[in-house]
Amino acid sequence: AAGLAWFRRDLRAHDQAALHHALRHCRQVHAAFLFDTDILEALPRRDRRVEFIRESLVQLDVALRLLGGSPRHGLIVVHGRAREEIPRLARQLGVQAVFANHDDEPAAIVRDAKVRGALADIGIALHDGKDHVVFGRREVLTQAGTPYSVFTPYKKAWLAKVDDFYLRAYPIERHASALAPRPEALACDAPSLQDLGFEVTNLKDLAIPVGTAGGKALFDDFLQRIDHYGSARDFPAVKGPSYLSVHLRFGTVSIRDLARQAQALASRGNEGAATWLGELVWRDFYMQVLANFPHVADEHGQGHSFRREYDRVHFDHSAKGKALFKAWCEGRTGYPLVDAAMLQLNTTGYMHNRLRMVTASFLCKTLGVDWRWGERYFAVQLNDYDLAANNGGWQWAASCGTDAQPYFRIFNPVTQSRRFDPEGKFITRYLPQLAALPPPVLHAPWTARPVDLEAAGFVLGRDYPMPVVDQDEGRARALERYAVVKTAK
Numbered sequence: 001a002a003g004l005a006w007f008r009r010d011l012r013a014h015d016q017a018a019l020h021h022a023l024r025h026c027r028q029v030h031a032a033f034l035f036d037t038d039i040l041e042a043l044p045r046r047d048r049r050v051e052f053i054r055e056s057l058v059q060l061d062v063a064l065r066l067l068g069g070s071p072r073h074g075l076i077v078v079h080g081r082a083r084e085e086i087p088r089l090a091r092q093l094g095v096q097a098v099f100a101n102h103d104d105e106p107a108a109i110v111r112d113a114k115v116r117g118a119l120a121d122i123g124i125a126l127h128d129g130k131d132h133v134v135f136g137r138r139e140v141l142t143q144a145g146t147p148y149s150v151f152t153p154y155k156k157a158w159l160a161k162v163d164d165f166y167l168r169a170y171p172i173e174r175h176a177s178a179l180a181p182r183p184e185a186l187a188c189d190a191p192s193l194q195d196l197g198f199e200v201t202n203l204k205d206l207a208i209p210v211g212t213a214g215g216k217a218l219f220d221d222f223l224q225r226i227d228h229y230g231s232a233r234d235f236p237a238v239k240g241p242s243y244l245s246v247h248l249r250f251g252t253v254s255i256r257d258l259a260r261q262a263q264a265l266a267s268r269g270n271e272g273a274a275t276w277l278g279e280l281v282w283r284d285f286y287m288q289v290l291a292n293f294p295h296v297a298d299e300h301g302q303g304h305s306f307r308r309e310y311d312r313v314h315f316d317h318s319a320k321g322k323a324l325f326k327a328w329c330e331g332r333t334g335y336p337l338v339d340a341a342m343l344q345l346n347t348t349g350y351m352h353n354r355l356r357m358v359t360a361s362f363l364c365k366t367l368g369v370d371w372r373w374g375e376r377y378f379a380v381q382l383n384d385y386d387l388a389a390n391n392g393g394w395q396w397a398a399s400c401g402t403d404a405q406p407y408f409r410i411f412n413p414v415t416q417s418r419r420f421d422p423e424g425k426f427i428t429r430y431l432p433q434l435a436a437l438p439p440p441v442l443h444a445p446w447t448a449r450p451v452d453l454e455a456a457g458f459v460l461g462r463d464y465p466m467p468v469v470d471q472d473e474g475r476a477r478a479l480e481r482y483a484v485v486k487t488a489k
C-alpha cells in the first residue's frame with residue numbers, strides 16, 4: 001500500500017509519529033506540507049510564523065532527502081485549501097491512506113473533519129494520532145474518570161504515569177526504506193514567501209534560529225543553563241528560559257525528546273530540570289483543557305470563560321475601553337514594564353512569561369478591557385502562539401479559568417517591575433529614553449521629583465506618556481467589576 005504523511009505542526013523527520021506510522025504500515029510513503037489558504041488568508045502580510053515555517057520546511061526537505069537516500073526523496077509542498085488539496089494530492093499519488101498528527105484546536109478539528117470526509121468519498125482513509133504532547137485528550141484522568149481542571153493534582157498524576165514507553169522516540173530510520181521518491185511533476189522547491197503572498201519579516205535580524213537545527217541549538221544551549229532555570233526564569237533581562245516555545249509550536253523539536261532529557265536530569269536531583277519539566281506539564285495540561293472543555297474557544301477563536309459565571313463580568317467595550325486597548329497594544333500605557341513588554345512582543349514576536357502575566361493582568365484588571373481582546377492580539381503577534389496555552393494564560397490572568405488566580409489578586413505593575421527588573425535593564429532595552437531616570441523612579445516616572453526630571457532633561461508626556469489610568473483606581477474598578485461573580489455565588 002502507499003501512504004501520504006501530511007506534515008502540519010510537526011516539522012521534523014525524526015521522532016515524528018505520523019511519519020513513523022506511515023513508514024511502518026505502507027511500502028511507499030510520500031511526505032507533504034500544505035500551505036493552507038484558510039489559515040494564511042487571515043494573517044497579516046508580514047508574519048514571522050509563515051517565514052519560520054517556510055525556512056523550517058527547507059530543513060525538513062533536506063532531512064527527508066537524507067533519510068530516503070537521494071535528492072528525489074524531498075518534501076512535496078502544496079498551497080491551497082486543505083479539503084481540496086489533500087484529497088487531490090492523495091489521488092495523484094495513488095495512496096490508500098493519509099497519516100497526520102492530532103491537532104485539537106477547534107479550527108483544525110473542523111478542517112480535519114472536512115478532509116476526512118473528502119478523502120472517504122474517494123476511498124482513502126485519514127489516520128491520525130498523538131504526537132505533540134506527552135499525554136493528550138483523556139490520557140490523564142482523575143480517579144473518577146474525569147478530566148482534571150486543577151493543575152497540581154494533574155501534574156502529580158502526569159508524573160506518576162510517565163515512563164520510558166511514553167517518552168521514547170519513534171524509530172523512523174529503521175523504516176526509512178519505505179520513503180518514496182517524489183513524482184517528477186511534484187518535485188519543486190517550497191514556494192517563496194512572495195509566492196505565498198507574504199513579505200519578509202525581521203526573523204533573520206532577530207537571529208531566531210529556525211527548523212530542527214535551530215531547535216537543537218537552542219536546546220543544547222539551554223541544557224548548559226537548566227540548573228539555574230528556577231532562579232533565573234522570572235527575570236526578563238536574564239537569559240533564563242529556553243526560548244523553545246516556537247519550536248514546540250511547530251514541532252521542530254520533539255516533546256518526547258525534551259521531556260525525556262528533562263526527566264533524566266530531574267531524576268538525578270537537578271531542580272532546574274524538574275521545574276522546567278513542570279512547564280512542559282503545563283503545556284500538556286492546557287492542551288487537555290482545550291480538548292476536554294471545548295467551550296473555552298471556538299473555531300473563530302471566540303471563547304467562554306472556563307468558569308461560566310465569569311462571563312457575567314462586564315468589560316469596558318466603550319470608546320474609552322478601545323482607546324485604552326490601543327495604548328496597551330502600542331506600549332503607551334505610561335507603565336514602563338508593561339510598555340517595554342508590549343514593545344518586546346511587537347518587535348520580536350516573543351514575550352517573557354512573567355511579562356505575559358503582568359501585561360495580561362494589567363489589560364483585563366487594571367484597564368478593565370475584555371481579556372478576549374488581549375488574547376486575540378497575542379494570537380496575531382506571538383511567534384509561539386498556541387491556542388491552548390494562550391487561552392489558558394489569559395483565562396488565568398482574568399481569573400475565569402482553571403486554576404486561575406483569585407480575582408482580587410491584581411498584579412501591581414510597578415511592584416512587579418521593581419521586583420523582577422530592579423535595575424530597569426529590560427525596560428531600558430525597549431525604552432532607552434528611561435535610562436536618563438534613576439532606577440527607583442524609572443519604574444514609575446510620574447513619581448519623579450520635578451528637579452530630577454529637569455536634571456535629566458526629561459519631559460513627561462513628551463519623552464514618555466503619563467499613566468493612562470491610576471493603578472489604585474483601576475484596581476478598585478476591577479474589584480467592582482468582578483463583584484458580580486461574588487454575588488452570583
Ligand code: FAD
Nearest residue numbers: 241242243244245279283353356384385386389390393394
Ligand atoms: P520556558 O520557560 O523555557 O518553558 C518551556 C516550555 O514550556 C515553553 O516553551 C512552553 O511550551 C511550555 N510552557 C511554559 N509555560 C507554560 C504555560 N504557562 N502554559 C503552557 N505551556 C507553558 N505559551 C505558548 O507556547 N504559546 C502561547 O500562545 C502562550 N500564550 C500565553 C499567554 C499568557 C497570557 C500567558 C500568561 C502565558 C502564555 N504562554 C504561552 C505560556 C508561556 O508564557 C510561554 O510558553 C513561555 O513564555 C515561552 O517561552 P520559553 O519557551 O522560553 O519558555
